Amino acid sequence: MTLQAATKGRVLEPADADFEPASKPWNVAVPQSVAAVVEATDADDVASVVRYARKEGLTVAVQPNGHGASGNADGVILLRTKALQTIEVNAAERTAKVGAGVSWGQAQAATEAHGLTGLPGSAPVVSVVGYTLGGGLGWFARKYGLAAHSVRAFDLVDADGNQQHVTADSDADLFWALRGSGGDLAIVTAVEYGLYEAPGLYGGALAWPADKAADVLATFKEVTAQAPDELTLWFGRLEIPNGPPPMVAIQAAYLGDADAGQALLAAFDKLGDPLQDTRQERTLAELAAITNDPTDPSPGKGRSSMLTSLNDDVTETLLDGSLAPLLALQLRHTGGALAAAGPDAGPHGSIAEPYLLYAFGLPLSPELAAGISTKLDEYEAKLGDNVSGRKPFTFLTGGESASDAFDQPTIERLRQLKRDRDPANVFRSNYPVLD
Structure with a gap:
């Protein structure tokens, strides 16, 4: 039997005209040389493809549209699940069930009609399933935890090609693992997750000239020290090559009414007139407009670190000198429900670190890529002991592994589950637990 005979979907192989664009990840800077695309x-x-791969001794990797790719998919059957577009909202039970191809933008539009929200990130084009399998650290995580913490059930295909409905009661070990360790144990075709009442949404972005950076960061530190869990702030520095002068910015989302949101952010109004101020009352579907993340494939190279504090040494490092060749440096306030999560919540457990740092550049040439790597190394070295040493799974990048996201007992538990549930290594996630 051929691969095409095993599936109803379109199969593309290297000789086909459409293979090259279909085989690429969303981050076009990540190399990816797959054997076929289904x-x-x-x-x-999905089940038919898995059974075919298992019989032929092949490996399957899943990418609805390629977010989170790590360059670890060479030689695999690349399974695209974008056609799995089921969206079912149960407003009475406050749950939603979505297929593996549904994006957060689509899901939020469906749940907002009922005054309810999931726990999305900043980019509306990212798939709900892929984001959730990696944990999912988004705007409302301080209030409700990772997106994975709200999962009620998974519909999946196991390594034998069997379809299963998995809950905490039906398979506690697999349910635990799937809430944050990626797609190395099964192919999830749909996820059911809990929804939350949304009393309102207030947020937006503020920007000032770069010479305000120290004052903005000091105010960020002051506000986050007292922020309720409903409020999340991101501090950023931005230097666009051949673009406008460098800037410093605050991006904020408050899950509540506009008057309360304005009061919580009032300290930033004392910093002088901003270059930009988009703060306003928003619909849930407009959450992504706070950051306006790119929605088309593009190149990128970055690295994250969890910070144990925002002390004077960290502050000096974040403000010192030019970002070049980086494009942006972003500091996200965490804590809240993330720190309160217990070991049963999923592989990440408690995320007690109060801040996440993410630095990012555009590797438009080999020279720029090398310079970005050097700059990222410099930041990590300067931060020293102020970095905890682990990273959220969804923030892993090329050259890192699942062991960078989890402590040793957790990674060993995941590895044993991989050996037990997928001994033939039919599945390969972006960051396999056995690497």
């Missing part, structure tokens, strides 16, 4: 039509199709 565009699955439904869960039955």
Whole structure:
């Protein structure tokens, strides 16, 4: 039997005209050389592809649209699940069930009609399933935890090609693992997750000239020290090559009414007139407009670190000198429900670190890519002991592994589950637990 005979979906191989664009990840700077691309039509199709791969001794990697790719997919069957577009909202039970191809933008539009929200990130084009399998650290994580913490059930295909409905009661170990360790143990075709009442949403971005950076960061530190869990702030520095002068920015989302949101952010109004101020009352579907993340494939190279404090040494490091060749440096306030999560919540457990640092550049040439890597190394070295040493799974980048996201007992538990559930290594996630 051929791969095409095993599936109802379109199969593309290297000799086909459309293979090259279909095989690439969303981050076009990540190299990816797959053996074939399959565009699955439904869960039955996914199961057929898995059974074929298992019989032929092949490996399957899943990318709805390629976010989170690590360069670890060479030689695999790349399974695209974008056609799995089921969206079911149960307003009475406050749950949503979405297929593996549904994006957060689509899901939020469906739940907002009922005055309810999930726990999305900043980019509306990222798939709910892929984001959730990696944990999912978004705007409302301080209030409700990772997106994975709200999962009620998974529909999946196991390494034998069997379809299962997995809950905490039906398979506690697999349910635990899938809430944050990626797609190395099964192919999830749909996820059911809890929804939350949304009393309102207030947020937006403020920007000032770069010479205000020290004052903005000091105010960020002051506000985050007292912020309720409903408020999340991100501090950023931005230097666009051949663009406008360098800037410093605050991005904020408050899950509540506009008057309360304005009061919580009032300290920033004392810093003088900003270059930009987009703060306003928003619909849930407009959450992504706070950051306006790119929605088209583009190149990128970055690295994250969890900070144990925002002391004077860290502050000096974040403010010192030019970012070049980096484009942006971002500091996200964490804590809240993330710190309160217990070991049963999923592989990440408690995320007690109060801040996440993410630095990012555009590797438009080999020379720029090398310079970005050097700059990222410099930041990490300067931060020293102020970095905890672990990273959220969804913030892993090329050259890192699952062991960078989890402590040793957790990674060993995940590795044993991989050996037990997928001994033939039919599945390969972006960051395999056995690497």
